[in-house]
Amino acid sequence: MPTKEKWNEYLKNVRRYVATGKLDKDEINYKLEIGRKLEHARRAFLAGDTKWPDLLKRALSGRYHPIAWRDADYFRKWLSRDQEAAREALRTIWTHANLRPGDIRAFSKQFPPDTGPGGAGTRLRTISVLLMALGPNRYPPYMVTASGKSLEKLSYADAPAGADEETLYGHAMAFLDELVSRAKEQRLERPANRLEAQSIVWV
Numbered sequence: 001m002p003t004k005e006k007w008n009e010y011l012k013n014v015r016r017y018v019a020t021g022k023l024d025k026d027e028i029n030y031k032l033e034i035g036r037k038l039e040h041a042r043r044a045f046l047a048g049d050t051k052w053p054d055l056l057k058r059a060l061s062g063r064y065h066p067i068a069w070r071d072a073d074y075f076r077k078w079l080s081r082d083q084e085a086a087r088e089a090l091r092t093i094w095t096h097a098n099l100r101p102g103d104i105r106a107f108s109k110q111f112p113p114d115t116g117p118g119g120a121g122t123r124l125r126t127i128s129v130l131l132m133a134l135g136p137n138r139y140p141p142y143m144v145t146a147s148g149k150s151l152e153k154l155s156y157a158d159a160p161a162g163a164d165e166e167t168l169y170g171h172a173m174a175f176l177d178e179l180v181s182r183a184k185e186q187r188l189e190r191p192a193n194r195l196e197a198q199s200i201v202w203v
Contacts (some may be wrong), residue, residue, distance in 0.1 A: 002155055003155075004151070008162065010154055014183065015186075023200065030062075030065075030182070038130070039054035039133050039135070053079055057092050060072040067129045071122070075184060088110060089111055093127070094134075120163065120164055128140070128169060137194060140195040176194045
């Protein structure tokens with residue numbers, strides 16, 4: 001587990017970065033905009049609006065995006081190729097306002113391996129972006145490289161070897177929650193939520 005000294009050093013870097021005033025412009029605003037587009041797609045999905053696939057495809061497009069362009073392309077092609085299968089998979093994570101235990105695993109079982117290369121961490125990156133439709137401040141995107149660097153700096157315990165997507169996401173969210181809590185202890189105004197914490201893990 002991280003020592004108090006390591007947390008203090010890490011939070012010094014956080015404080016220094018937040019003080020630059022770049023957090024919103026460089027990291028937050030575009031993610032909130034993507035979140036709004038995904039929320040729009042989810043509302044259409046739940047309402048049975050036939051425009052939801054196009055809205056989702058647009059939400060997964062753009063130059064600056066937490067999903068890798070190749071993974072977004074794989075997902076869009078799957079959505080075009082087998083819309084009904086994609087609908088059933090999305091139903092597992094989009095039906096309820098809050099993520100429930102087992103939802104990510106249920107989605108992953110219906111998310112074909114050939115939809116994109118890579119292991120659980122790579123697949124989770126796509127899944128986590130879809131979860132932004134539930135509210136990006138509560139369900140931010142997951143990026144394995146950035147998260148791993150922070151865990152290493154702090155000597156924070158890694159997720160269990162061979163962890164699936166749901167376990168990885170839970171581990172990442174627990175870290176972000178602790179980062180927010182530690183920041184509050186030191187009277188830092190930010191990060192104030194998971195999205196802000198996710199947006200500074202690379203410092």
